[in-house]
Amino acid sequence: MRIYALSMWAFLALLTASFSSKAKVTWQTISPEIQFLQQQASLRFYDSNQVLIEGKTCALMFDASGDFAAVEQLAQRLKKRLKTPLCYLVASHYHDDHLLGLAVLQATFPDAKLIVHQQLANEFTHYQKALNDKLDGYEKSIELSYQRLASQPQEQQTVWREKLSLAKQRLFRWRELTLNPPAIRIAKETHLDLGDYPITVMPYQAHTHGDLVLTADHGRVLLGGDITDWLPYPGHGQIDNWLAALTEIQQNSAITTILPGHGAQLTPAELNQPKTFLSAILTLANAQPEKPIGELIPLFPEQIKQDYHFDEVGQRAFVMFLEAGLKQAKSSK
Incomplete structure (x- = not known):
């Protein structure tokens, strides 16, 4: 999800970086079976983390990047790395940067079963269309970029034409992708075994109306998706349910490590940060329901704001996420 407007050249850089896949994801070993692929x-607010779990007989990938070139590279790495079949692909929720890249993995691992929330499964044709819409957007961006190149110095034109030519080649290949329907729909707590390695998948309605989280390593590691992000995006969520979910997770004494959808791994105690952010949004929206969003934003507690203003990306994301959360809180009354 792109969180703020970009200049023409910044946008081109982002577009072609996506196609060339030079962005680095850090592989972190959480346990012998779990690899955390941190964006x-x-x-961290544009694209998601992923998690790989491999038992003795099966492997599972939780989420996929929205950068299809990066997912292609990941697929090739998995083909060399995995000692077992990739049996399952899990989408934590429907947002593009978690779901759509799974189409690339489905093309490489056609026997892998897609696991989604029951609600997402009920609406799945919409997300198949979203894949085509995303590729249409790439195509339009490439066309617009070619038009804008004419006004740039010749040396820049040469460099960007080469990059955009590569982007067109990859887009042509991605037009063949299909987001295949889910094989497993999660409506209640579900247990799976990856080969002497049990995991549990649980449904929530919090960050969206169809979220999945997963516990592994005897319940010690939680794959929390965007429910557990340190700076949560509340534009599509049910904030009351979300707060209840975070409290439930904190009360699970088995959990020691949380792998969120965006950002670095967390401890259960660190979930107090997103809880504070979400609670403050509800409090502000409820206290002054008649005030427009623009007048509410300056009233947001300064201390909470400062907790997120440690770099430029965080500052911009905070403002966008706060505005989205206030709109969601006011519309849900």
């Missing part, structure tokens, strides 16, 4: 900090 680089500068893209």
Whole structure:
């Protein structure tokens, strides 16, 4: 999800970086079975983390990047790395940067079963269309970029034409992708075994109306998706339910490590930060329901704001997420 407007050249850089896949994801070993693929900090609000779990007989991938070129590279790495079949692909929710890249993995691992929330499964044709819409957007961006190149110095034109030519080649290949329907729909707590390695998948309605989280390593590690993000995006969520979900997670004494959809791993105690952010949004929206969003934003507690203003990306994301949360809180009354 792109969180703020970009200049023409910044947009081109983002577009072609996506196609060339130079962005680095850090692989972190959480346990012998779990690898946490953390997105680089500068893209932490644009693109998602992923998690790989491999048992003795099966492997599972939780979420996929929205950068299809990066997912293609990941697929090739998995083909070399995995000692077992990739049996399951899990989408934590429907947002593009978690779901749509799974189409790339489905093309490489056609036997892998897609697992989604029951609500997402009920609306799945919409997300198949979203894949085509995303590729249409890429195509339009490439066309617009070609038009804008004419006004740039010749040396820049040469460099960007090469990059955009590569982007067109990859887009042509991605037009063949299909987001295949889910094989497993989660409506209640569900247990799976990856080969002497049990995991549990649980449904929520919090960050969206169809979220999945997963526990592994005897319940010690939680794959929380965007429900557990340190700076949560509340534009599509049910904030009351979300707060209840975070409290429930904190009360689970088995959990020691949380792998969020965006940003670095957390401890259960650190979930107090998103809880404080979401609670403050509800309090402000409820206290002054007649005030427009623009007048509410300056009234947001300064201390909470400062907790998120440690870099430029965080500052911009905070403002956008706060505005989205206030709109959601006011519309849900």
